[in-house]
Amino acid sequence: MHYQTASWGNYVAASRNNGMVGVGVDPLERIERLASENAVVIFSISSCCMCHAIKRLFCGMGVNPAVHELDEDPLGKDLERALIRLLGTSSVVPVVFIGGKLVGTMDRVMACHINGTLVPLLKEAGALWL
């Protein structure tokens, strides 16, 4: 899977007319906004063990990610639905954004780590100094 901001922008544009307007904030926009607030952003669910694993992975690398627990967010359900639409899979958490760009779910993150592209990405985003 190949995530780029451009395609993401299409999603944002497409969903702008969706029903979330009533709440005043489009969930994808919100996601976008949240993702750019920190170098590493993880959308998670507090009871999810895979989310726990990914948090441990980043902490083990010395990264301090910003974690948004969807189940602790009043609009979490909307965000979750938006993420599902974005990613195309139903098991959507944990989702990782690095430097505002979508990296993906657990297997994508692990693949990046193993093939050595994760650390440069983190350094580029300013999450790691080595």
Add this chain to the structure above:
Amino acid sequence: MGSQRIIGGGLGLSEAGPSTHHHHHVPSYGVLHGINSANPSTLINEGHAFNFGELEEAIVLQGVKARNDEGKAPLFTTAPRPAATLEMFPSWPIRFHQTSRGGSKSGGESTDSALSTKTEPPLEAESPMSKKATTPSSLDHQHHLQHDHHDASRIVGPSSSSQNQSQAKSPHEKRKGAGSTSEKPLDAKAYVQQLESSRLKLTQLEQDLQRARSQGLFMDCGGVGGNLSSGGAMFDMEYGRWLEEEQRLMGELRNGVQAAVSEGEMRGIVDGYLSHYDELFRLKSVAAKSDVFHLINGMWTSQAERCFLWIGGFKPSDLITMLIQQLEPLAEQQIMGMYGLRHSSQQAEDALSQGLDQLQQSLVDTIAGGPIVDGVQQMVVAMGKLANLEGFVRQADNLRQQTLHQLCRLLTVRQAARCFIVIGEYYGRLRALSSLWASRPRETLMSDDNSCQTTTDLQMVHPSHHQNHFPSF
């Protein structure tokens, strides 16, 4: 001939044995022990030391009904009777001569009455040796015994006799005796011994099978085993096929390395091996959906592999550690790359392990329940948490797959070929070690009645495909 029949005296065999049939195994075995432990040397040395008496006594003990009173004559002329299963002594050879009357008669002869009455002549003839007398008789019996001796010396039975002779551990095989016609009682005894030894062999095989299965030796019979779900059984079958194909690819790799094929060709072989592993991970992901526990508990692997199992498979960092040693010499850059790969792999493994620990903790909390325990709800929640296991196995396999691919990227084609050869041989040796371990002779099996003589047989029980891995030595 004064050999002391311990049996005759002490065991009270004169009474008919248990009235039931082949389930009273122990008494006969006890008798057998008694017989076997009694002066085997004297029994051998005796020119006529054919332990008919002992045999007869045991037969009587075993299931012979109280038909001792029946005359001997009717015995030899009666039509075949339904065979009562007697527990004979498996280790005793068939010492009976197959009579001209053929097997059918001997089949029929194996009746209680037949045997009981047959006990008489030998007993009588060896009167000094036997303290037991069912129906005392005259020299007539002695005469018969002479015949019996001779017959015993010409042990030619049907296939059963050879089968029993192969089992024979007893020293009672030496026979000398004058030739004479065979007697009907011998057919029955031969047949009975044949039945008994076959039955025992069957029991032993069943036990071996059970043992092998419990040890998790892979059965390539399609998972015909009580505990395997269909998903697990299907995966086992596919894994067996995968292993066979892997051996073939290993052969290709070795040929490629030795024959120094072109780089392009070698690249093709290496890619083929890599995609074979991709196929394995695909199979595992399918199996994880249907039976994740089967993958996690590792019953599809060999014992040694299972010992080192990490979330349903090998631990990538351990593999890389082994490879760094085995693949020397490597260029500096490659060594750095390998160490980096190992480091990343370790971090990912730690993360997954911690996630799994949290899953377990969460599950424990759910199952243990709290002050407000709603059974159904509790189970529903627990089931939901268990479903996460599949995700962990998938991620672990993903990690393994990525590690293997990265290895290929780090190494040159020839190094990658060597690397895969090392990996294949390593796991092949682990599997072979498991087979050897499972079949090592164990003296402690004495406690198991039927298996103390069959320890060597146990070594023969190997799933055939494990043999594939020995050539790698």
